[in-house]
Amino acid sequence: MKLATFSYPGPQGRESRVGVPDEQGLIDITNAAAELLRIRKGGTRARDVAAAVVPPDMIEFIATGSMALDLAAEAVEAVRTGRIGPWSSDDARVVWPADQVRLEAPLRPRSMREFGVYTEHLEHLGIKVPEAWYKLPLYFKGNPESVIGPDQTIRWPAFTTTLDFELEIGAVIGKPALNLSPDEAMDAVFGYTIFNDVSARDIQRAEQTYQVGPAKGKDFCNVLGPVIVTRDELGDGDLAVIVRVNGREWTRSTTGGMYHPWPRLVSHASWEESLVPGDLLTAGTVAGCCAAEYFLDQGRSPEDGLLAPGDVVEFEVEGIGLLRNAVGDRPDELSLDYGVPLST
Template sequence: MRFATWEAGGGVRAGVVSGAGLHELPGGATVLDAVRAGLPAALGLGAEALSAPAVALDSVRLLPPLQPPTVRDFVTFEEHVAGIAGAVVPEWYEAPTFYFTNPHALVGAHDDVPVPPGCRRFDFELEVAVVVGRDGASLTPEQAREHIFGYTIFNDWSARDLQFREMKVNLGPAKGKDSATTLGPWLVTADELEPFRDADGFLALDLRVLVNGAEVGRDLLSNMGWPFEELVAYASRGTRVVAGDVLGSGTCGNGGCLAELWGRHGAQAPPPLRPGDVVEMTVEGIGTIRNRVVAGTDLPPVRPARRRPH
């Protein structure tokens, strides 16, 4: 089943997607309410919604499917790491590294995305995110699989010049990842994607990204170094995950972002994103998101730090 959130007529609605369009959940429930109810109850709620009249998809603005309590983003594709850094450090293989990103900067599947202030090297990142369906702490991977509600497409927009500067201070990424993350077009429940699971337990979904209609990258989700249940287990290790938390897979390889191609080519080819560029991502079994880059806010430069007096 596919859960969506949309804006129409000045109001926000949540519901399920069918071939006929969008069907509103009963009682004004949100997608996060459905996630917190658990997958079996959510499927029942969605089935009830299908009896409601359908709203045409092209008559609404799709919003991010849910408002998550937290958003973590992992880095699980070895080829992506090798392309960005030139080599994969031994520590990458030891555990699935992640950072927290901004849950207040989520954008919808077809929203315009402004270039962040001061950014000259704007980039996309093709990912899939898992949504946690139940609270849990210090889960095993086997337990974590039972805590997975569903999946959505995740575009981690990146200001590469800001990111690389701040990471030289041994913190971050932070401001370089702070401006926008696309989630959408909807949240697909875990049961729908089980047929794509391969013999090693990974979801073998085709991923592809186009810029201005030309394919730039393509990969398989099953090329992740860890399956999603291990990401959920690691996120919960010594702490808690809660229903609605979003965990990104990290950028896929083979052109899942421009920075990987820059690292391999030794030059900015293809060039950084500019206003007017359109980035389209399609994930097998989930759907397509399509965002246009627009000019951002022009702000004065950040003031350098005061040197410590001696």
């Protein structure tokens, strides 16, 4: 099942719901479930029961598990076969036309662990891979507060001149987990989404000379979307990916080639550290899928600049969809003076 978070204007501002994309627009699965229960059982509490079993918040929906998925699937099928119309019998909207809603990031993750497991990507950028990288799937913690969704503007922070994108796949945790073995790990994964790990390359390079993960170089903007696809629909195999900038194809690649596979990543993240529904694990940049690699192939140094204001970045991933965002304007002041150059 493909699951999206969408919003619409309400009396108290924008209201968010969980929906399933459809040819008609977006199916509000909570309202669809309420109408299905009303048809089956009658009574006056169908809406309350539906909100408990198929919550309108994505993380709550994920945490409800198979009960939510099963009832949502039945409700969506009832809409698609015409048993439920675009409006419920109590005048709640079941099907929203796409032009009346806005797709948001499918979830605001509870936490973000960002791995990097593509050897080819690191070597292409001239990064010396430490010995520990081959033994342990290393990661840093990201900033959930910086997450934006499809078609929202990528903010250009004041401290960088070299703004980059990175196409990654994110796994969303679906249930509490602790100290999982690799054989157990994938049962904790709810589904997958696309992740654009927007990067300030100059300050990132400076930060990582201290042998820590990036902070300011990554924390200002992360993009998720357009949907989460459940494992039962997408599977765990390799996916074809395409990167376009301003409508022109830059890269065509695949998510294959992970040195540490997903079971190892999930297992490692759970060692002596609880995972909870809504946590996000990302696998790192798919080989060839960042501007720095593209320009290196063109014989141009990344230090000469990467993205420009107004650039439109598109990630298309097999089975998940298209994630599109435009780059915002540069601030008037592009430097924060720390007294030392940040490009070394």
